Structures are given as C-alpha cells and as structure tokens.
Amino acid sequence: MRRPPSPFTVAARAGTPDPVPGGAPLVEPPSLASVDAFTDLDELGRAMAAGRGGYRRFGTPIAHRLEEALAALEGYGLAEPPACRVTASGQAALLLALSTLVEPRRRQVVLLRPCYGGSESLLTGPLAAFGLEPLVVDLPPPAQVRHQLDAVRDVLSPSVAAVVAEVIGNPLLGLLDLSALVDLCQSAGVASVIDSTFTTPFLLRPLTLGADLVVHSLSKQLSGHADVLGGAVMVRAGHPAAARLDAHSRTLGAVMASFDAFLSLRGLRTAGLRVERGAASAAALARLAGGHPAVVAVHYPGSRGPEEEALATRLLPRGRGSLFAIDLGERERADALLRELPNIRLAPSLGDVATTVSHPGLSSHRHLSPDRRRALGIGDGLLRFSVGIEAVEDLTAELGTALDAVAATMGPASAERSTSP
Secondary structure, three states: OOOOOOHHHHHHOOOOOOOOOOOOOOOOOOOOOOEOOOOOHHHHHHHHHHOOOOEHHHOOHHHHHHHHHHHHHHOOOOOOOOEEEEEOOHHHHHHHHHHOOOEOOEOEEEEEEOOOHHHHHHHHOHHHHOOOEEEEEEOOOOOOHHHOOHHHHHHOOOOEEEEEEEOEOOOOOOEOOHHHHHHHHHHHOOEEEEEOOOOHHHHOOHHHHOOOEEEEEOOOOOOOOOOOOOEEEEEOOOOHHHHHHHHHHHHHOOOOOHHHHHHHHHHHHHHHHHHHHHHHHHHHHHHHHHOOOOOOEEEOOOOOOHHHHHHHHHHOOOOOOOEEEEEOOOHHHHHHHHHOOOOOEEOOOOOOOOOEEEOHHHOOOOOOOHHHHHHOOOOOOEEEEEOOOOOHHHHHHHHHHHHHHHHHHHOOOOOOOOOOO
C-alpha cells in the first residue's frame, strides 16, 4: 500500500492544476472577474444550483484550490477531510465558525483568555449586540496545567454552544491542554473551536485530537509574506456545522478575494519550511533572552515549569512555534530595545518571512484597561517576537547586542526574573 505523502509534500504541491492535453499553466492564475456570464437560462440554472459558481461571493476557482489544500493539510491522518471555507480575514473566519454553531437555545460562547484581543472584541462587541452571550474565562498561569480547565468546567451548561480557545495563547504563549479540553467539550455536548494560527498544521492538527472546528488567520504564517489578509474555517467531517458552512459563508459574504487566495496558495507551498525554520530559531532566541540580565521574563511554550514542559513535549513534538515574548519590565526599556533593533521591524502582526516584533499592549490587547492587562501579565514592557527565516546566527547577534545595549544604559532589570526556557 502506498504511503501517503507528508504534510510538507502536500503543501509544496498545493493547488497545482491537473495536466490537460496541449499543456496548462503550472500555477493556476486568479480570476479577477466578480461574476460569470452565461449563454442561456439552463446554463445559468446549473451554475447557480451548484452553489459555488456564477458569482464570486459564492467562491472562486483559486479559492476552491486553496480550500482543498488546507483541508488536506488540517485533515492529514483522518479518514475524511474536513469541510473548509476561506474568508476575508481571521476575524471573519471566527465569525463564520460561530455562525454555524450558535442557536436560539444555545447562545453562550465560552472564550478562554489569554487570547487574541480581536477575538474577545468580536464576541463582546458586535456579536454580543446580536444576542450572543460571551463568557470570558481566564486560564490560570501556564505552569498550573493540572488546574487549567477547572474554571471552564464550572461554566459549561446546555446553553453553551461552543468553547473558543487557542492552542498557544496570545501573547504570553502559554500552552493549552488541548486533549483535555476536547474531552471536556465532548462530554458536555459543546463544540470546540480551536484557533491554531500559531501552530499551523505542520506542528499540530487539532482535528486529529477530536476538535470540532479549527480556525486560522491566513494572514500569518501560512501565507507568510505580510501581503495577504485572509482566514480559514475547517469543520470536522460529520459535524452538523459542516452542512451549514457553505451556505453561511455565501450569506455572510465573509469570502476571500481571488487575488488574496492566489497569494495565500503561493505562500502555503513554502509554509512548512518557514514554520520549521522559524520554530528552531525562536527556541534559540528564547534561550538567549532567558539568560540575559536586561530581561525580566521570557514567555515561550513549555518554559514555565515541568508540567508545561511535559505538555509541550507531548503536544508539540515537531516544534513549539516561531513566537517568543520577553518582558523588559518597563515601557522605556522596551522602547530602548526597539531602537537597537533597526532590522527587526516593529509591526502589529506576525508571520512575515522576516522577523518582526510587536507590542501587545499597544496593538492586539489595547482594548483592555492598563490594570486589566497587568492582571493578565501583559505589561508595558512586553514585546512579542515573530521569528522569520533569517540565519539564526544573525538574529542571535542582533538581539544579543541590543539587549546588551539596554542593560548598559538602564541597568539590570529590577523585577524578579522568570525561569528561562
């Protein structure tokens, strides 16, 4: 029996058109038309009945290629691939996912925090105005893995439609015990919606662990060149939400533009290599920062005690992602470090081919009050790094030199240091 190709091979060959007599483009081009024209009513009727043709809000050929590739990656190892739809953004992906789950008698959605600030704003803002009832649950510190789901268990009820969680929390990069959460949701009859943007299908595939829905921001590592805005939703085959996904996508209009789908498919073909390289370099940089006197704390998956380390080893054997964060204690220290990093650009996102750094307090989590951010561990001195594909020796030299400069001008960090990774 032929062995199935690995996810790296699936990605490299993603979207390649089938050969036809006379030759065909090796890469499928995007269609920029917003609508098709037809010769007669029968032809129009057949196209509209098919549900995904005729009008670009119903989807485009290049978007369909992207969806097939993502479903093959996220469903790798499953008997049947998930249903997949790509969207205009990661926010739109979460909106579409929840639209397939929330019902009149099940309006509550549990959101586990720390998480991306946009997810919280979506649930507590527009969706709450439409009648969704968000329940935000703060997870304990990452070292307390055994107590992680106690608060979640307490809020589950027949009124809860879904639990939304991130595998690696944003921005402190704490790990979620995904298997335990999935088991808890299944026993309560609640859908699990897992944001796997930070892990990608190359490091972890939540559907293989029993998750019901997976969402990605394609703007990040899967596209990987900071030139795309997009998202994706995948629903486990056989789940009731899978039957609603296409119709809800068309009705909401949360669809990806053709050219963005083209660029996403192009980026996806090299994503495996970029994720692998970024994960290895991030581990090295986190180790460097963990031993530096200018740094108050390092945040990296598995770095906060033996319980989280054991969870990281079990959950992410292929790598722990290309993100790490450091806390310099004060905004002034963070600003000083940024001025010493001219080649690592400050940007309010992640996943570019080159390394970037963000300030969560001023970007992803600015909707929270300063006191609330501090209570969650998101201080003004926190910087989150998204590691690209540069040579690791160049990155370590650059970060090390910058940290030395901060330590020389401002003295050693005054707060208690965390355990380094």
